Amino acid sequence: xxxxxxxxxxxxxxxxxxxxxxxxxxxxxxxxxxxxxxxxxxxxxxxxxxxxxxxxxxxxxxxxxxxxxxxxxxxxxxxxxxxxxxxxxxxxxxxxxxxxxxxxxxxxxxxxxxxxxxxxxxxxxxxxxxxxxxxxxxxxxxxxxxxxxxxxxxxxxxxxxxxxxxxxxxxxxxxxxxxxxxxxxxxxxxxxxxxxxxxxxxxxxxxxxxxxxxxxxxxxxxxxxxxxxxxxxxxxxxxxxxxxxxxxxxxxxxxxxxxxxxxxxxxxxxx
Amino acid sequence: xxxxxxxxxxxxxxxxxxxxxxxxxxxxxxxxxxxxxxxxxxxxxxxxxxxxxxxxxxxxxxxxxxxxxxxxxxxxxxxxxxxxxxxxxxxxxxxxxxxxxxxxxxxxxxxxxxxxxxxxxxxxxxxxxxxxxxxxxxxxxxxxxxxxxxxxxxxxxxxxxxxxxxxxxxxxxxxxxxxxxxxxxxxxxxxxxxxxxxxxxxxxxxxxxxxxxxxxxxxxxxxxxxxxxxxxxxxxxxxxxxx
Numbered sequence: 001x002x003x004x005x006x007x008x009x010x011x012x013x014x015x016x017x018x019x020x021x022x023x024x025x026x027x028x029x030x031x032x033x034x035x036x037x038x039x040x041x042x043x044x045x046x047x048x049x050x051x052x053x054x055x056x057x058x059x060x061x062x063x064x065x066x067x068x069x070x071x072x073x074x075x076x077x078x079x080x081x082x083x084x085x086x087x088x089x090x091x092x093x094x095x096x097x098x099x100x101x102x103x104x105x106x107x108x109x110x111x112x113x114x115x116x117x118x119x120x121x122x123x124x125x126x127x128x129x130x131x132x133x134x135x136x137x138x139x140x141x142x143x144x145x146x147x148x149x150x151x152x153x154x155x156x157x158x159x160x161x162x163x164x165x166x167x168x169x170x171x172x173x174x175x176x177x178x179x180x181x182x183x184x185x186x187x188x189x190x191x192x193x194x195x196x197x198x199x200x201x202x203x204x205x206x207x208x209x210x211x212x213x214x215x216x217x218x219x220x221x222x223x224x225x226x227x228x229x230x231x232x233x234x235x236x237x238x239x240x241x242x243x244x245x246x247x248x249x250x251x252x253x254x255x256x257x258x259x260x261x262x263x264x265x266x267x268x269x270x271x
Numbered sequence: 272x273x274x275x276x277x278x279x280x281x282x283x284x285x286x287x288x289x290x291x292x293x294x295x296x297x298x299x300x301x302x303x304x305x306x307x308x309x310x311x312x313x314x315x316x317x318x319x320x321x322x323x324x325x326x327x328x329x330x331x332x333x334x335x336x337x338x339x340x341x342x343x344x345x346x347x348x349x350x351x352x353x354x355x356x357x358x359x360x361x362x363x364x365x366x367x368x369x370x371x372x373x374x375x376x377x378x379x380x381x382x383x384x385x386x387x388x389x390x391x392x393x394x395x396x397x398x399x400x401x402x403x404x405x406x407x408x409x410x411x412x413x414x415x416x417x418x419x420x421x422x423x424x425x426x427x428x429x430x431x432x433x434x435x436x437x438x439x440x441x442x443x444x445x446x447x448x449x450x451x452x453x454x455x456x457x458x459x460x461x462x463x464x465x466x467x468x469x470x471x472x473x474x475x476x477x478x479x480x481x482x483x484x485x486x487x488x489x490x491x492x493x494x495x496x497x498x499x500x501x502x503x504x505x506x507x508x509x510x511x512x513x514x
Binding site: 001002003004005006007010023026027030034037041102104105106107108109176177265266268269270271 | 278279293294295304305310342345346347348349350351352353354355356357359361362363364367371373374382383385386387388431436
């Protein structure tokens with residue numbers, strides 16, 4: 001394996017042999033399992049907490065909104081809170097992605113693709129863990145259509161991966177200005193109440209409605225609500241705004257995954 | 272016109288015009304978002320290490336020894352120039368090759384052995400060999416989180432040196448553990464050297480450097496002050512430190 005490192009890149013010259021590719025696959029599995037080990041830590045319930053989190057939050061908000069006598073649909077709240085929870089964890093994970101560029105293997109430099117594969121896999125598994133129990137509740141307790149429940153799980157997986165990719169674009173900036181992480185956390189809290197999380201977009205009016213048309217989260221939550229047969233603003237969407245918002249967010253997500261190697265290399269010399 | 276690459280032999284290292292800067296964000300009242308402040312840790316290094324050569328990197332604290340090893344390993348980005356290596360490069364710095372605290376020494380040896388490239392078929396003999404080398408006895412089956420620093424060092428060193436890198440970079444690691452372990456560690460290193468592996472050792476132990484190395488590179492303020500036989504390099508280093 002001939003490796004050359006200069007200011008611009010750390011690259012392997014020539015073809016990577018089959019043995020190295022097998023090793024990389026094994027390393028990806030090692031990193032993925034380590035991620036779950038870190039999440040589980042010393043908790044008795046381990047990664048079950050990932051499953052419980054959206055359920056607990058949904059029940060809390062259901063309780064609060066019932067006390068407030070709000071016009072609510074439990075299905076809509078379950079969908080909104082689960083999807084927004086996935087968005088939040090994916091974004092926070094994305095902006096922190098460069099924090100550990102060794103993948104837990106501190107003696108040998110591993111290729112960035114070895115880090116990206118478990119990152120994407122972990123995000124997908126995390127999304128499945130969060131959305132599947134909610135989908136089961138929607139299906140068996142709340143009588144939602146099976147196709148809608150499957151769409152909800154698929155939608156949460158796409159949302160998770162695209163949000164992580166989107167957030168990777170900011171990882172370098174956040175490494176330079178760590179305060180931005182706190183700003184993003186506040187912004188996400190603001191977005192929780194302004195995005196169609198606790199309510200379908202059809203309940204919003206005026207500028208609130210129109211501003212949310214440029215919020216990619218709207219399209220994930222509203223399309224899921226629509227497929228589940230719940231109240232949604234899906235039919236009010238304009239195709240141009242939809243294409244523009246989702247197109248930009250997907251391009252940024254792809255850019256994030258594409259740029260992580262150069263960010264990782266550039267930030268390696270930051271003290 | 273593309274860059275032309277000369278094919279290196281396995282275990283060879285080529286360093287050309289290498290400069291490494293550490294970047295830091297300096298915040299002032301006038302610039303709350305900060306400006307990038309660079310510190311040059313390595314300055315215009317040029318050298319080649321042939322396969323099987325054992326080189327001692329010698330210098331005072333802050334002279335750039337660790338930075339050089341990290342740059343060769345690919346953990347740090349060069350600011351100018353380039354580094355080329357051929358073969359698998361391992362850096363043994365500190366005492367932790369990536370130990371997972373929640374798992375036992377045995378499980379760590381197994382998982383890290385596989386992750387660092389040992390075959391599935393050879394993993395059991397790998398674990399047994401690490402166990403024998405570390406001599407942690409029943410502690411080998413206890414969680415690493417409860418180990419002392421010395422015990423972790425033994426385990427980490429045992430795992431990494433049981434692997435077979437083409438280039439081994441050692442950064443002040445041979446001082447871990449008790450006297451018996453240090454002797455075993457040096458023995459294992461000699462075995463590795465005997466197998467014609469390329470080794471770069473950064474150390475303050477001049478006796479060890481003299482014993483193991485054939486060549487020395489003296490670093491001073493990030494520059495190569497001297498590159499030659501280990502005896503002469505040590506002599507120059509002693510001259511510098513004596514003022």
